[in-house]
Amino acid sequence: MLISSEKQKAVMTENGTHNGVSNGTTSEPSALSEQELEAINETWTLIWNDKKNNGIELFIKLFTHFPESQNFFKDFKGLPIEEVREHKKLRAHALSVMYALKSFIDNLDDEETLDALVRKNAQNHAERGVGEREVKMLLPAFLELLNEQLQEKTTDLHKSAWTKLFGVIALVAREEQNHLK
Numbered sequence: 060m061l062i063s064s065e066k067q068k069a070v071m072t073e074n075g076t077h078n079g080v081s082n083g084t085t086s087e088p089s090a091l092s093e094q095e096l097e098a099i100n101e102t103w104t105l106i107w108n109d110k111k112n113n114g115i116e117l118f119i120k121l122f123t124h125f126p127e128s129q130n131f132f133k134d135f136k137g138l139p140i141e142e143v144r145e146h147k148k149l150r151a152h153a154l155s156v157m158y159a160l161k162s163f164i165d166n167l168d169d170e171e172t173l174d175a176l177v178r179k180n181a182q183n184h185a186e187r188g189v190g191e192r193e194v195k196m197l198l199p200a201f202l203e204l205l206n207e208q209l210q211e212k213t214t215d216l217h218k219s220a221w222t223k224l225f226g227v228i229a230l231v232a233r234e235e236q237n238h239l240k
């Protein structure tokens with residue numbers, strides 16, 4: 060589902076999956092166009108070039124906009140945001156997330172590997188009670204970070220591309236939460 064329609068036809072499989080993400084009973088995000096794929100790769104480079112600081116800023120934005128999301132982290136629960144910002148575990152977590160996102164982005168053209176990576180991450184998070192809702196909370200934080208990196212020049216193409224990618228991550232998160240029920 061993550062790739063443009065021509066390539067998408069080629070990767071549709073017999074059991075109704077695209078890019079390895081099962082149709083299931085959930086609605087599927089639409090495919091990423093070639094332009095959207097390029098937009099992700101280009102803008103990701105900006106984020107990746109300063110991965111440590113950007114990872115920290117991403118989570119600070121998440122915790123600022125959705126303070127309840129901080130409670131999932133036993134090390135940060137109840138701490139004022141400025142203490143969280145300086146916490147060495149935030150730096151480590153932020154970097155783990157950036158490397159995980161990088162692994163997704165590097166595999167946008169390899170449905171099986173992409174599915175395995177996104178699904179494994181979703182399983183680990185579902186076991187902690189982190190799922191679709193929380194992934195959806197991360198999107199506005201990510202778009203805000205991107206807009207800052209682009210000096211307020213985010214385009215509709217950037218937004219649609221990243222929104223679709225987060226849509227896939229959220230969909231798989233929902234599927235893996237349902238598996239735990």
Ligand code: HEM
Binds near residue numbers: 152159180183228
């Ligand atoms: C889609 C974006 C995300 C990615 C790629 C991601 C990736 C990761 C990775 C790689 C780890 C460390 C390995 C592991 O233990 O699984 C981790 C841990 C964790 N993540 Fe995420 N994560 C994402 C979003 C979130 C969100 C939105 C939340 C909560 C609001 C969250 C909560 C946690 C928690 C609580 C841990 C364990 C931290 C600890 O060590 O105590 N993650 N995440």
